[in-house]
Amino acid sequence: MAASPSLRSLQAFEAAARLGSFVSAADELAVSPAAVSQLVRGLEDQIERKLFNRINRRIVLTEAGRELYLQVNGAFAEIRTISRDLSGGERRSSLVVSVAQSVAMGWLSFRLPAFIDAHGPIDISLRGEDDPAPFESALIDIRLSYGQFHYREHETEEIAQDYVYPVCAPSFLERYGPVTSPEHLLTKKLIHTDWGPSSASFPRWKTWFDSLGLAADRNVQRGMTANSSRAALDLACGGLGVALGQGMFCAEAVEAGDLVIPVDHPIALDQPYCLTIPVRSAQRSLVIAFKSWLAAECVKSIRSPALRSW
Structure with a gap:
């Protein structure tokens, strides 16, 4: 009968796979890189x-490596958690949450106190980052991402499809005159959003006008441009123009009257928002609770009655 793999060799493999480096694994295990490689x-x-x-000089998991990693990572994560708990101090739950920068700074950060109030003391690491997020090296428990094609190796669930709406500050209309039809926007100052060459495409104003059968010349692309949805909304709130605002981000401002929707014509984003949870975190009660809460908060904003009649 063949001998079972040693715990030490499995530990070396798991650390190297999680950290993406024999050197980093060696530092964590307090051995030499040669010892990790040998194990x-x-x-x-x-x-x-x-x-x-x-x-x-890089190591990349093979298909067999990924399969084994999914089997052993959860077990070693539990061992690390138990070890931390036994080392002393008050036991506290921890959660590593990964989202886009605009979600972290302009939306989720304002909502987390409500979740903490409901679930008690929690050590939350909130990571604002682009896709693909480093699930294993950062031990991410849950990721909210735009689009469902980033993490095929993990369980990913579609949450909601967002829309964009023309929005501006009431002061903008007071200064530059009312907007009573889509055609009026062809002559107004427009704010553009460009997520950058490595990100998905955000709807352009030309796309919005095309959806109404209106011909927009090249002048429609003039004006201010922001590289995030939140920044575009901040410019709009400042009275600098009309922006295409995502429902998730602009709902509260519209509800409060800081922004108005001069023309009721939303268009859908190309991809839905999705939640991804790795296997090692899928059964944690705190992760399950956070997933349910976060999904509900997303839907609540996206489907706000202030945006449109649902």
């Missing part, structure tokens, strides 16, 4: 599977 190579020989491809 992993011994594990590969024992199970007769290649676990890493070694490319230009």
